[in-house]
Amino acid sequence: MKKCRLDMTIGKIDLDALELAIEQTLAEDDKGRVEQVTHMLEEDWWHGATFAAYHRQTDSLNLKVWESPPCCFDEDDIDTDLPADDIHGDKPALRLLKEMLDLGISRWHPDPLAAIEVAQRKHRKVT
Amino acid sequence: MPRKSAASLSIIPIDGRSSRLRPPASLSEAERTAFVDLVSACKPGHFQASDLPLLCRYVEASVLAEQAASQLRLEGPVIAGRVSPWLVVQEKSVRALVALSMRLRLSPQARAPNNPSRPPPQVSHYEKMSLGHDDRED
Numbered sequence: 001m002k003k004c005r006l007d008m009t010i011g012k013i014d015l016d017a018l019e020l021a022i023e024q025t026l027a028e029d030d031k032g033r034v035e036q037v038t039h040m041l042e043e044d045w046w047h048g049a050t051f052a053a054y055h056r057q058t059d060s061l062n063l064k065v066w067e068s069p070p071c072c073f074d075e076d077d078i079d080t081d082l083p084a085d086d087i088h089g090d091k092p093a094l095r096l097l098k099e100m101l102d103l104g105i106s107r108w109h110p111d112p113l114a115a116i117e118v119a120q121r122k123h124r125k126v127t
Numbered sequence: 128m129p130r131k132s133a134a135s136l137s138i139i140p141i142d143g144r145s146s147r148l149r150p151p152a153s154l155s156e157a158e159r160t161a162f163v164d165l166v167s168a169c170k171p172g173h174f175q176a177s178d179l180p181l182l183c184r185y186v187e188a189s190v191l192a193e194q195a196a197s198q199l200r201l202e203g204p205v206i207a208g209r210v211s212p213w214l215v216v217q218e219k220s221v222r223a224l225v226a227l228s229m230r231l232r233l234s235p236q237a238r239a240p241n242n243p244s245r246p247p248p249q250v251s252h253y254e255k256m257s258l259g260h261d262d263r264e265d
Contacts, residue, residue, distance in 0.1 A: 061252040092253035113252065 017106035021053040024110050049108075056110030060097075070097035071107050146171045148179060149258050154186065157193075161186040163259040165233075167250040173232070181231055188223040195220060 010018075025037050033055070041048030050071065057069035070093050078098050100112055103119035150162035162182065166174060174182060195217035204211050228234040 062249040063253065064251050067251060067253055092256040095256065096252075 001008060011116040013104070013106045017108040017110070018049040018053055021056045022049055022112040024056050025052040053110055054108055057112060059114065068093050070094075070100060070112055073097050074107060075101055117120040147254070148174050148176065148182065148187075151179070151183065154183060155190070157190045158183075158186045159259050161189050166258065167255050168235075168247070170247045178231065181227055185224065185231060185233075186229040186246060188220045188227065192217060192224060212238055212239040 022037070026034050028034060037048055037052050037055075039048075040051055043121050045060065056070055057063075057071055058067075062068060063069060068090060071096055073090075075097075078094050078101075080094070096112055097107055099116060100107060100109065103116060103123070105112065105115045105119055109115045147166045148162075150159040165182070165186065195213045198213040199211060200215060202211060202213070204214055223256060225234075229237045232238055
C-alpha cells in the first residue's frame, strides 16, 4: 500500500497502474509535458500520478477535448443515470470503466484497451 | 462593403454525435467490428447512406475471406488428395472484395490522384464504441 496525501492508501493494482502512467509520460518526446509532470510529482505525487494517468488515457483512446477518460469516474458512478444527449461521452467512459473493473484492471491504467486485450486473452487461456 | 447576412454570421453548433454510418443490426459481431473499423479509418464524409448495401457486402466478404484464410492455414489447401472447399470460398470472397473496394474507393488504385497526403484524423475510441453500440441497451 502506498500512502498518499490526506492519509489515503491505494492498492497495488492502482499503484502499479499509476507508476506505469508516470513511466510512459516521462518517456514521451514532448519535453514540455515531461517537465510539467515532473514538477507536479515533486509538488504532490498523487496529483502528478493521476494527471499522468488522465493524460495517457486521453491519448491512448484518442479522445476529443470534451470527452472524459475512464479514470475520471469510479465504480460508484457506473450506475448513474445520464442525460440522453450525453455530449461529454460519459456513457462510453462508464461502459469502458465497468469492463476494466470487471477484468480486475485499475481505473488508472494508462492504456485501457491494451490492458483489456491482455486480460481477455488470459481469461480465454484459463477457460 | 456588402452587409453580412444573418445566416453567414450564425454559429455552427458542434454536434458530438458521429456523422459516420452505423452497422445495421443484421450483421454478425465480426462483420459489425469490420464495419466500424472500416468507416472509422476513412474520413467522415467518405461514405453516404446509399453506400450501406455495398459496405455490408464488403464486410461480409472480408469476414468470409478471413475465415477461409484461417481454415486454409489450419488444414492446408489439399485435404486427402482433394482441393479444400475453402479455396473456392477464399477465391470468391477476395474477388468480391476487389470489386467492391473499387466502388467504395478503398484501394490505392481507386483513390483520386490529387488526394491530400495527410492521413484522416484519428477517431476517438468513444466514437467507435457508439458506432457499434445499440443505444437501446443504455
